[in-house]
Amino acid sequence: MEYQFNFNIEKGIESLLYILDLLEKTVQPTIHSVSKVLYFADKEHLEKYGRFICGDNYYAMKHGPVPSQIYNLLKLVRGDLSPSFQPSAEISEQVLHAFKIVDKHDIKKLRQPNTDFLSDSDMECLNHSVTKYGGLSFTKLTELSHDRAWESADENDLIDVEDIIKTFDNSIEILEHLQNPHP
Structure with a gap:
């Protein structure tokens, strides 16, 4: 069974700003480090609360899982927007006023993140992920993110949410929850 979440673009922008706000106190955030921090936060949030933080999908790229829509937002800011991603002028303006690529x-x-878009559980998992993974090297983040879920997908293909769930100790309960979230 295939599970997809709906990407919430505003929550995605605020999640990214929240990660940047925490990371930049100790390290220079990169596209790679932010992608991996979000991946680990999303895994924790899915395992504990049954959903991803902003509903993004992950692709198995060479250096580990990449959040598809967040990456599109970052490419927009960098100036190499994918033809398949055409955000509205309003969204483009929001993104271009939120962060920049150097x-x-x-x-x-x-700007500062608007935490009104983030739940307590979102911030809990983002904080934990930044604390645990934020200071790790490119090589270590790549190595750690090359988990069984990443291995289950071909390079540049979508990582099935079910394959991420299969890495959890409580995978049966999470799968049952996603099949019937309102029993």
């Missing part, structure tokens, strides 16, 4: 990979926030 030297093709480093990310700088242009």
Whole structure:
């Protein structure tokens, strides 16, 4: 069975700003580090609360899972927007006023995150992920994110949510919840 979540673009922008706000206190955030921090936060949130934070999909890229829509937003800011991603002028403006890309990979926030878009559980998992993974090297983040879920997909293909769930100790309960979230 295939599970998809609906991507919430505003929540995606605020999640990214929240991660940047936490990371930049100790390291220079990059597209890679932010992608991996969000991946680990989403895994934790899915395992504990039955959903991804902003509903993004992950693709198995060479250096680990990449959040598809977040990556599209970052490419928009970097100036190499994918033809398949055409956000509205309003969304483009929001993104371009939220953060910038320096030297093709480093990310700088242009404003503070609006945490009204994030639940307590979202911030809990984002905080934990930044604390645990935020200071790790490119190589270590790549290695850790090359988990069984990443291995289950071909390179550049979608990682099935069920394959992520199969890495959890409580996978049966999470799968049952997703099949019938309102028993």
